[in-house]
Amino acid sequence: MHPQPLVPEPPGDPDGPSGVASRPEPAEEPADRPEPATWPALPEPVRDRIAELAAAAVAKLPGTDVPRQLRPVAKFAPAKRAKLGGAALLASLGESSQFRTAVIEWLREHRTDALDPNAADSVAAAAAAVLLGESGAAGRVRLVAKNAEENVLRAERDAALARNQRLEAELGQLRAELAEAQRAAENARGEREGEVEKLLKRLREQGVQLRQARDAAEAASAEAERGSAARADEIAALTAQLDRERQRVAAERARADRAAADAEVARQSAREARQADEVRLGLLIDTIDGAVSGLRRELAVGARGARPADMVRGTRSGTGQGGKIADVPTLDRYLALPTVHLIVDGYNVTKTGYPELALADQRDRLIHQLQALAARTSAEVTVVFDGAGVLSVPAAVPRGVRVLFSDRGVLADDVIRNLVAAEPAGRPLVVATSDRAVADSVRGAGAHPAPASVLVSRLSRV
Numbered sequence: 001m002h003p004q005p006l007v008p009e010p011p012g013d014p015d016g017p018s019g020v021a022s023r024p025e026p027a028e029e030p031a032d033r034p035e036p037a038t039w040p041a042l043p044e045p046v047r048d049r050i051a052e053l054a055a056a057a058v059a060k061l062p063g064t065d066v067p068r069q070l071r072p073v074a075k076f077a078p079a080k081r082a083k084l085g086g087a088a089l090l091a092s093l094g095e096s097s098q099f100r101t102a103v104i105e106w107l108r109e110h111r112t113d114a115l116d117p118n119a120a121d122s123v124a125a126a127a128a129a130v131l132l133g134e135s136g137a138a139g140r141v142r143l144v145a146k147n148a149e150e151n152v153l154r155a156e157r158d159a160a161l162a163r164n165q166r167l168e169a170e171l172g173q174l175r176a177e178l179a180e181a182q183r184a185a186e187n188a189r190g191e192r193e194g195e196v197e198k199l200l201k202r203l204r205e206q207g208v209q210l211r212q213a214r215d216a217a218e219a220a221s222a223e224a225e226r227g228s229a230a231r232a233d234e235i236a237a238l239t240a241q242l243d244r245e246r247q248r249v250a251a252e253r254a255r256a257d258r259a260a261a262d263a264e265v266a267r268q269s270a271r272e273a274r275q276a277d278e279v280r281l282g283l284l285i286d287t288i289d290g291a292v293s294g295l296r297r298e299l300a301v302g303a304r305g306a307r308p309a310d311m312v313r314g315t316r317s318g319t320g321q322g323g324k325i326a327d328v329p330t331l332d333r334y335l336a337l338p339t340v341h342l343i344v345d346g347y348n349v350t351k352t353g354y355p356e357l358a359l360a361d362q363r364d365r366l367i368h369q370l371q372a373l374a375a376r377t378s379a380e381v382t383v384v385f386d387g388a389g390v391l392s393v394p395a396a397v398p399r400g401v402r403v404l405f406s407d408r409g410v411l412a413d414d415v416i417r418n419l420v421a422a423e424p425a426g427r428p429l430v431v432a433t434s435d436r437a438v439a440d441s442v443r444g445a446g447a448h449p450a451p452a453s454v455l456v457s458r459l460s461r462v
Contacts, residue, residue, distance in 0.1 A: 345433035
C-alpha cells in the first residue's frame with residue numbers, strides 16, 4: 001500500500017468531457033514521479049498559505065463549487081475564515097477535485113501572483129506548486145520544511161547564545177561581588193583583631209578590679225556576720241512583741257464583731273416582732289371592722305397594708321395566670337366572711353380550667369379573673385405559681401391580687417402551706433387546689449380546701 005501523496009491530485013475537469021472549455025485538462029504525470037506526503041504532512045507555513053488562498057476564494061465561488069461542509073466557513077468574517085476554517089479548507093482541497101479546480105480558476109482570475117511556482121518567497125512558491133500539482137512541489141515543500149527547521153534551530157541557537165551571554169554577565173557580576181565581599185571580610189577581620197586586643201586588655205584590668213572588689217566584699221561580709229547575731233536577737237524580740245499585739249487586736253476585733261452581730265440580731269428580732277404585732281393588730285382591726293359593717297366589701301380593695309402572707313419567705317412577687325375551683329354556693333359563703341383569705345394554687349387551677357393556653361396566657365387570665373373576684377367580694381386573694389419555669393418575674397403588681405412565684409428549689413405547694421401556717425388562728429382561709437396532698441395538709445392547719453374546678457366555675461361568673 002503506497003502512502004498518501006504530499007501534493008494533492010492535479011485539478012481536473014469537474015464537469016467531465018462536456019465541462020467548461022476554459023478549464024484545460026492537466027497533463028498526465030510521469031509514471032516515475034516520486035510519491036509525496038499527505039496534505040496534513042505539509043509544513044505549517046505552506047498549510048497556512050494554502051488555507052489563506054482558499055479562504056479568500058471560498059466566499060466568492062458559486063454555491064455549486066463549494067462543498068457542503070465549507071458553506072458555514074464561507075459565511076465567516078474574512079479575518080476568521082482562514083484561522084477557524086483552515087483545517088476544513090485543506091481537507092476539502094485534498095478530497096474534492098472540483099473544489100480544488102474552482103479555487104485555482106478563481107486565483108488565476110483574481111490572484112495571479114498566488115500561482116507563481118517561481119516566486120521569490122519559498123512558502124508562496126511551494127503553496128503554488130502544491131495547488132497546481134507540479135512535479136517539483138515535493139522538493140519545494142521539503143525546502144520550506146528545511147528552512148522552517150533551520151529558522152527554529154537558528155532561533156533556539158540565538159536564544160541559547162543570549163542566555164549564555166546573560167549567564168556570563170551574571171557570573172562576572174557575582175565574581176565582582178565575591179571579590180568585594182572578600183575585601184570586606186579581610187577588613188572586618190583586621191578590625192575584629194584590633195577589638196579583640198582591646199577587649200583582652202580591658203579584661204585584664206577588670207580582673208584586677210574584680211579581685212580587689214572580692215577582697216573588699218569578703219571583709220564586709222565578715223563585718224556583717226559579726227553584727228548579724230545582735231540584729232537577729234533584736235528582730236526576734238520585735239517579732240514576738242508584734243505577734244502579741246496582733247493577737248490582742250484580733251481578739252478585740254472578734255469581740256466587737258460578736259457584739260455587733262448580737263446587736264443586729266436583737267434589732268432584727270425586735271423589728272420582726274414589732275412588724276408581726278403590727279400585722280396582727282391590723283388584721284384584728286380589719287376583722288372587727290368587717291364584722292361591724294359590710295362597707296369593707298365595696299371600698300379599698302388593695303389598700304390594707306401588710307398581711308401575714310406578705311412576710312412568707314422563699315417567694316418573690318410578680319404577675320401570673322390562673323385556674324379553677326369547686327362547689328360554687330359554698331365557696332361564695334366562705335368568700336362573704338369578713339377578712340377571708342383566698343389562697344390559689346395557680347397552675348393547678350389554670351391547667352384545670354384552660355390547659356390549652358400557654359403558661360404565660362394561663363397566668364394572665366387567672367389573675368384578671370381573680371382581680372374581678374376580689375373587687376366583688378373584698379376578700380384577700382393570693383395566687384402562688386411555681387417559679388422554676390419563669391425566667392424573669394414581671395415587675396408590675398396587679399391590683400387587688402397578691403402574686404407569688406416560688407424561689408428556685410422551692411415548690412409552690414410548700415409556699416401554700418407556709419401561707420396557711422403564717423395566718424393567726426381563727427381567720428377564715430380558703431385554699432383552691434385539686435392537689436390532694438396540699439388539701440389534706442392545709443385542712444389539718446384549719447384552712448378550707450376547695451377543688452380547682454369549683455374556683456374555675458365561680459370565676460366564669462365574674
